Amino acid sequence: MVTGQGPASARARDRVAAAVAELGYVPDAAARALASRSGTRLAIAVIGHTAAVLDDPYVGRVLTTAAHIAAEREVGVSLHWLSLSAPVTLAGLADSRSLGGLVVVNPTRPALETVPRALRGRVAAIGVGARHVPSFDVDNRSGTDGVVRHLVNSGRRRIAMVTGPSWLPCGDRAVDAYHQVMQEIGGETRVVPGDFTAARGAMAAAELMARWPDTDAVFALSDLTALGVLDGLHALGVQVPANVAVAGFDDIAFACLSRPALTTSTHPVEEIAAAAATAVLDRCDADRATFFPSRLVVRESA
C-alpha cells in the first residue's frame, strides 16, 4: 500500500514518506478506486415528497460543505432525491460501483432499513440514525426548549407551534420538548403541521389565528416557515411582536434581514455536514448519534 495503513515498520514508512515528498508523488484517485473498489464519489441523498426538497437552502449548505471537504480528498459529490414513497432507490444507488459513500439527509427509519450492508462504515445520516448508520443532528430537544422558554420568559403563555412534516422523525424530539414546557406552565398545546416551506407558514398563521384567536406567540420549526408566518400575520393585520411573538429555527441567512428581524435558534449546519462527510470519507463504522448545540438568537420578532 503506497499510502496509509499497511503493516510496515516505522522506518520503512518514513522512507516511503520521504520518497513521496521528494518525487512530488501524488496518488491517482481513479486507479485506487478501481483496484480497491472503493468508489470515487460521495452521494448525498435527500428524502422528501418531491424533488423540490433539493432546492431547500439547508440542503445547499450541506452540499456546499460536503463538496468542499470532499475536494481535499479528490472526490466529488453527487446529489440525489429519494422519494418518500419508494425509498427503494437507495439500494439502486448503493450498487453503483462508483459510489464511495453515502450521506442521507432527513432519513426516515424505514428508508434507513434499506441501506445495504455493503455500505456499512461508508454511510451516515443527518437526522435520525440507525444500526450501523451514525447520525449527526441538531439537538432539537434542547433547542426547542430554549426557544419556548424564551417566549414564556417574555410573558407569553398561549404559544402555538408549527411543526415540520409529519414523516420526519427527527422533528419528534422538538414537538416533545414543546409539549413538556407547555405542560409545565399549564398551557394548552396548539400544534399545526408544517412542511418547512414559507407558503405553508403563511397558511398556518391563518389557521392558527382562526382556531385560537388569542394566541400570543408562534414557534415554527423552520425559519422559512416562520417567515411565512410573519407574512400571514401581516396579512391578517396582526402586529409582531406587539400582538403575537414569532420565533423560528435554524437561523438562515435571511432571518436577520426580515422585518421584524426573526428571533430564532442558530445551528452549526456546516459543522454537522462536515462531521457527516468526514465520517463517511474516513470509513468510521459506528451507530453513535452526535448532537450539535442549538443556541437561541434573540432579535426583534420575539
Add this chain to the structure above:
Amino acid sequence: MVTGQGPASARARDRVAAAVAELGYVPDAAARALASRSGTRLAIAVIGHTAAVLDDPYVGRVLTTAAHIAAEREVGVSLHWLSLSAPVTLAGLADSRSLGGLVVVNPTRPALETVPRALRGRVAAIGVGARHVPSFDVDNRSGTDGVVRHLVNSGRRRIAMVTGPSWLPCGDRAVDAYHQVMQEIGGETRVVPGDFTAARGAMAAAELMARWPDTDAVFALSDLTALGVLDGLHALGVQVPANVAVAGFDDIAFACLSRPALTTSTHPVEEIAAAAATAVLDRCDADRATFFPSRLVVRESA
C-alpha cells in the same frame, strides 16, 4: 470501445447495445477514468477575495444543479475557492488527474488565461468567457435596462446604482446599460460600489443618501445587496417605495418575503448551471457565449 463513438458498423453497434440491455451491463466509471485518463469529477471553482464566496446562495444553487446533473452520469462535483489575488491555484487544480472537467464561476479575464490547454473542451465559465472557454451568463445588459426603465416609467429620475465588486467583469455590461438609460433621460449617474453582500448594501444606502439626498430610486446588482439597502433606508427613516424605490437583481427565494417585497429581475440560474455542467461533461469545445434572459418581476419595493 464498449460504449459510444468507436469506428464500428451499425450492425455491430446494435448487437452490443442489445447485449448491454440484456445483461444489465453498466460501465465502471473508475476503470474508464483510469484507462482514458479522463478524470472522475467535475470541479466548480468560485473566484473571490475570501473563501466566504462559497457560502453565497447563488453558488449553492449552481452547485446543487451541477451535483444533480453530474449524478446522472455517475460523476461527483467538488467545490473550490480561487483566490482573486493568486489564481495560480487553477493550474494546480487542473493537473490533478482526477479532474474531469471544470466550471469557473465569476471568472476574471486573467484567471481564464491560466486555464491550461490540457483542459480544452472540458471547461466552461459562468460569467465572462475566453478563447476555448465557452461562457454561460445572464444577459445583464438587457436585464439592467429593463429594471432601470421600469424605475423611469414609474416616475423616478434620480436613480442610483449599487454595483457588484469592481473586479467582476461580467458586471460591466450592467453598469453600461445603467449609464446608457440615464444618459437617455438626461439624468445624473450615481454609482456606489457593492460586493454582493447585504451588509455592504446597508452601508451603501447610507452613503448614497448622504451624498445625494434627493435620490428617489436605488438599483442594486444583487438581491442580497438590495435587501441590505432596504435595511439601511429603514434605519434612516426613509419610506420604501414612497420616498425611494428599491430594485434588486437575481430574484432569490427571499425577494418575495421581504417587507416590502422586492422588485427585481429573475434569472434562470438552474438552467445556466445545467448548461455549463452539460457543456463540460459532454466535452464540447467552443468559445461561444450563451446569454440567458433576465425578466423583470414587479413587487412592492419599486
Add this chain to the structure above:
DNA sequence: CTGTTAGCGCATTCAC
C-alpha cells in the same frame, strides 16, 4: 514483516 505478482475494467493500439 518484506518483496513480488496478479489483476481491477476499461480504452487504446496494433495486427488481421
Add this chain to the structure above:
DNA sequence: GTGAATGCGCTAACAG
C-alpha cells in the same frame, strides 16, 4: 472494418 494484445496506476493476496 474487426479482434486480440497491452497497460492505465494502484491494491490485495500471496510467498519469501
